[in-house]
Amino acid sequence: MNITSVAADAIRQHGIEGFPFEICGLLIGTIEGETRRVREAWPLRNAWEDDPKQRQAMFAEIEAEGGPATAEQWEAEDTGRRFVVSPRDQMIASKRARALGMDVVGVYHTHPNHPAIPSPFDRSMAWEGWSYVIVSVRESQIAEFRSWVIHDDGPFVEEPVYEG
Numbered sequence: 001m002n003i004t005s006v007a008a009d010a011i012r013q014h015g016i017e018g019f020p021f022e023i024c025g026l027l028i029g030t031i032e033g034e035t036r037r038v039r040e041a042w043p044l045r046n047a048w049e050d051d052p053k054q055r056q057a058m059f060a061e062i063e064a065e066g067g068p069a070t071a072e073q074w075e076a077e078d079t080g081r082r083f084v085v086s087p088r089d090q091m092i093a094s095k096r097a098r099a100l101g102m103d104v105v106g107v108y109h110t111h112p113n114h115p116a117i118p119s120p121f122d123r124s125m126a127w128e129g130w131s132y133v134i135v136s137v138r139e140s141q142i143a144e145f146r147s148w149v150i151h152d153d154g155p156f157v158e159e160p161v162y163e164g
Contacts, residue, residue, distance in 0.1 A: 001106075001131045001147045002162045003027075003038040010041045012142050015110040015135045022046055024083040026090070027106035027131055028097045036105040036131045042093055046083045083109050084125075106131030106147075113137070116144035118156040126150050131159065 028040040116136040136144035148156040
């Protein structure tokens with residue numbers, strides 16, 4: 001994944017400002033072959049608390065598909081440990097990106113006081129072919145900035161991040 005310094009700095013700043021909660025946003029750019037070129041990072045609000053019924057239905061679906069945890073286990077968390085991008089926010093961002101000649105090419109979020117390694121929850125919510133930047137924020141400082149991708153419905157694989 002290639003990311004502009006401006007986009008990477010925006011993600012880091014959003015992570016610091018949102019600490020100790022998980023923050024999230026979209027990676028906006030282009031896909032050229034297997035390479036995602038991130039030109040912008042658009043912060044979004046963490047919609048975890050928006051619609052508990054919709055969230056429970058989503059988790060029940062994941063559980064029915066053999067997901068890594070039960071809906072009850074996912075629900076035990078809050079915005080300090082989970083994030084959800086609202087479908088409405090994602091749709092608006094997709095339309096806006098297309099109008100600018102770009103696409104949504106991934107998602108970013110933080111892991112407050114935890115490593116920048118995908119959790120089972122992250123894997124269960126991920127889309128194949130997108131970049132998933134995870135930023136570890138420890139005591140309001142950036143500790144790690146890593147990106148992950150899924151190919152062929154497999155596990156997360158770390159992808160190199162080229163900033164500049």
